Amino acid sequence: MQQPYVADLAPEQMRDRLHEALSIYVRAMGYPASVARRRAPMWAEHALRPGWRAAAVLAPAAEEDHAALRGTLLGIAYGYTGASHQWWYEQVHRGLSRARGSTAAEQVLEDYFELTELHIHPSAQGQGLGDALLGQLLGGCPASRVLLSTPEVVGEANRAWRLYRRRGFEDVLRDFRFDGDPRAFAVLGRALPLTMTTA
Template identity: 40%
Template sequence: MSFEIRRLTPPEFSVLAPQLVEIYIEAMNYRPDILHNRIASWRNDLIRPGFSALIATHDNGTVGVAYGFLGSPDNWWDAELRRGLRLQGGPTEKQWDIVRNYFELAEIHVLPQYQGHGLGKQLLEGLLWNAPARYALLSTPEVPNEDNGAFRLYRSAGFFDIIRNHRYPADARPFAILGATLPL
C-alpha cells in the first residue's frame, strides 16, 4: 500500500476536522454522539502556540491524523497533568522541568484497518521532528502489559512514564501519560 504523510495548514485542519474526528472516534472506539463537541474542541486548538498537524492519506482518502501544540497552563490537559502529578506526590524538580517545556501530542490516530503499516510511526516522527520544546507528552489508554500497537510505538520512540493509571473526568478508562526527550 502506498501512503502519503502531509502537513496541514490551520485552515486545512479546520475544514477537515469533521473527517479527522471521525478517525479519532473509530480508532478510540468512542460513541459517535461526541462528534460535534470534539470538532469544536479540535478547532479551538488551532490557535494554540506551536500548533502543527499531519495527516496520512491513501487512495481511499485520509486514514490517519496527528496534531499537537505547546503545553500551556491555560489548557485543561495541562491542568490534568499537574493534578495527576500532585496525586502522586509531585511534581518533582525533573517533572517541573518537563511541565514547563513540552509539546503536547494531543492526538495521533490511524484507522484500525490501516494500522500495522508504520503510519503511526511516520505521523509521530513527522509531528515531533521539529517541535519547539524540550519534551513531548501524550496520553494513551492503559492496557494490560502494554500489549498494543500504541504502547509499542511510544516505547520504540523513547517515551517514558510520567503518570500511570490517570483518570480523566470524561473517560472511565485509566490512561498513561508518557513523555519523551526531543529530538526523538
C-alpha cells in the same frame, strides 16, 4: 492506488478536513459517531493554540495528488505547546504533584509539546503509518519534550503502547484519572528531538 504519504497540515487544511479527521478518530478509538460532533468545536479551538501543528496520512488517487495535498485521509495527528492555564496541564500537574511533589511537576511541565491526538484508520493500521505520522508531527517540534496520555492497557498490549515504547516514550505518571473520566491513563513522555533513524 498510490502509496500513502505523510504531510503537515496547516490550520486551514485541518478546518477543511475536520469532519474527515474526526471520523478517523472515532473509528480508530471505537467511539460512537456522535462523539465526533461533540469533539468538533474542541478540535477547532485547539488549532488556534500557540505551537499547534498537525500531520496527516493521505492515500492519493494519482501521483499529482501529493503536491496538492489531496487524497483520502487515513491518519491524523496533532498537538500544541503545553501551558499552565490548559485543562490537561492542570490535571497532569495535580497528578504529578501528588506523586512527586510540585517542584518536580513544574519541571516536567516546563517546556513541552502535548501530543493530543494520533490515529490511523483501522483498515490502515499495522503498516508503519502510525510511526511515520508520529515522526512527521514531531519532526522540527521546538519544545524540549513531548508528553501524551493514553489509556492503560493490561500488559501495554496494544499498538499505541508498542509504538510509544518503540519510540522511547517513558513513564511520567501511571494509573492516573482525569476528572470526569473513570478510565485509568498513563502519561508518557520523551525528550525531543525524535530521530526516526532506528526502527
